[in-house]
Amino acid sequence: MKTIKNIGLVIFLIGLGIFTALPLIGTFSLSQLDFDQLVLDNRIKSELFISAIENDVVGKPFDGMQSLSPIVANALDKANTQHRKNKEYKKVIYTKSHDMATMMGKRAGTGFIAENKGLMWFLTFGLGILGALLYILPNVVLLGQKGIKNNGIYLENATNRGWIAWMVFIFLVSFYLILYFRPQYAVNWTYLVDPISMKISGNMAGHWFVYGFMYCVVMTVMAVRMYIKYRHNIYQMVRTTSVLFFQIVFAFLIPEIMVRLQMPYYDFKNAFPLDYDFFFQWNLRSLIDSGSIGLFILVWGTLLTLVIVPVMVYFFGKRWYCSWVCGCGGLAETLGDPYRQHSSKTLFSWKVERWLVHGVLVFAVGMTLMTLYSFFTETGIVLGVKTASVQNTYSLLIGSIFAGVIGTGFYPIFGNRVWCRFGCPLAAYLGFVQRFKSRFRITTNGGQCISCGNCSTYCEQGIDVRAYAQKGENIIRSSCVGCGICSAVCPRGVLKLENGPEKGRINPTQVLLGNDVDLMHLVNDK
Numbered sequence: 001m002k003t004i005k006n007i008g009l010v011i012f013l014i015g016l017g018i019f020t021a022l023p024l025i026g027t028f029s030l031s032q033l034d035f036d037q038l039v040l041d042n043r044i045k046s047e048l049f050i051s052a053i054e055n056d057v058v059g060k061p062f063d064g065m066q067s068l069s070p071i072v073a074n075a076l077d078k079a080n081t082q083h084r085k086n087k088e089y090k091k092v093i094y095t096k097s098h099d100m101a102t103m104m105g106k107r108a109g110t111g112f113i114a115e116n117k118g119l120m121w122f123l124t125f126g127l128g129i130l131g132a133l134l135y136i137l138p139n140v141v142l143l144g145q146k147g148i149k150n151n152g153i154y155l156e157n158a159t160n161r162g163w164i165a166w167m168v169f170i171f172l173v174s175f176y177l178i179l180y181f182r183p184q185y186a187v188n189w190t191y192l193v194d195p196i197s198m199k200i201s202g203n204m205a206g207h208w209f210v211y212g213f214m215y216c217v218v219m220t221v222m223a224v225r226m227y228i229k230y231r232h233n234i235y236q237m238v239r240t241t242s243v244l245f246f247q248i249v250f251a252f253l254i255p256e257i258m259v260r261l262q263m264p265y266y267d268f269k270n271a272f273p274l275d276y277d278f279f280f281q282w283n284l285r286s287l288i289d290s291g292s293i294g295l296f297i298l299v300w301g302t303l304l305t306l307v308i309v310p311v312m313v314y315f316f317g318k319r320w321y322c323s324w325v326c327g328c329g330g331l332a333e334t335l336g337d338p339y340r341q342h343s344s345k346t347l348f349s350w351k352v353e354r355w356l357v358h359g360v361l362v363f364a365v366g367m368t369l370m371t372l373y374s375f376f377t378e379t380g381i382v383l384g385v386k387t388a389s390v391q392n393t394y395s396l397l398i399g400s401i402f403a404g405v406i407g408t409g410f411y412p413i414f415g416n417r418v419w420c421r422f423g424c425p426l427a428a429y430l431g432f433v434q435r436f437k438s439r440f441r442i443t444t445n446g447g448q449c450i451s452c453g454n455c456s457t458y459c460e461q462g463i464d465v466r467a468y469a470q471k472g473e474n475i476i477r478s479s480c481v482g483c484g485i486c487s488a489v490c491p492r493g494v495l496k497l498e499n500g501p502e503k504g505r506i507n508p509t510q511v512l513l514g515n516d517v518d519l520m521h522l523v524n525d526k
Ligand code: SF4
Pocket: 458, 459, 460, 461, 462, 463, 465, 475, 479, 480, 481, 482, 483, 484, 485, 486, 487
């Protein structure tokens, strides 16, 4: 079995190696026909830009996007500078240079990668999936009987912040930096999934399709690992199936199929303020222009945030969303599972968490109020501040850097719920409801607790579960996402996730300290 695992690891690394090399290889040559079409599609009016690209790019071969991209950026910058100087604002091109390079690269791909999409898919995704499964499946035998399977987790390089963890960290952070800030280097990745994209949406793949597809693949493979590891716990099996279903069907397939049907791209489970641009002017206009389906989405999105989400949190706690439905939670619970022990349990982290997550919520709500005011009054400035610059700041700092680069890239070092714990404004909102008006609690059978600390160690939200268990107190914390892992790793069956009457839900026990407590007084009080 160990040999199969090792073969799997080698196959996986070959697939990953080829995938990682793709951004810097490949040949590109833009034809005049393709460029003319690009000019037409993007309504480019700058003759300076057109002639620069025709002279320096069209018909010329380039090795890798690293040689094509700077020429496009340079031509765009020069043309825009000149047009602004001449006050020819209609000729200014507002597309970002890396987006322009991405569009050109997509049309200009020639050679082995662009012409052998199926084979390249197999050599990257195919080998990756095959290798990962060969590595994971022998665990059915190797892990032995059902039960808690965390032996040696602090002795493994990959799960104890060793060099493998740091390599994973570097890979994930670089991957997100490319996706968000340098999509031109993802062009070769898009070729791999073009055939799949054509089948689902009828369009060639963009870098966000690559991301969506990869997200589903990674979650599926890591879900297999979850099924094997937590096969003693039915809650984990069902919950893992649920997040997988919502990711593949709701977040990936339905929005792509909607595009094929000429409808707006929309993920029906993505609630505001996690879906922070739902009320942005461009989205509202596009929904209003899309007729009845657009209006339905508008009503659904608003109801989801204001009614459905809080009502469900009242009955089931925020776990129904964060651990059963949400895509960010889904990735954290599958890809991030090997790293959950890294969540910090210090008091300092708890303070940072409360300030940060509620700060992001205030930021998101403030930005949305500005946006709505701007939309209805048709002004771009509120109290002297440009709405667009607030939106851009939020998109960059929270939407891209916090949720993407840090939120996932930091899994191997800071644990799997960095974003959910410290940054997600929806989690902060749900947390309020869970803390003050919900039927959810984790009950603790304190008499059975042996203080092993498994629960606290594997709580991804940094909650000191053991402290509650030792006192026999119910755990009612706004940050608890109800993943149920504390219960799954408790060797004594102390913890139980329950929904019940609100009355008596919060049951703090008084702690008696030192000799200055009059015990008789306390007893008489009771
Ligand atoms: S307290 Fe338990 S259920 Fe809640 S987040 Fe921590 S591990 Fe998950």
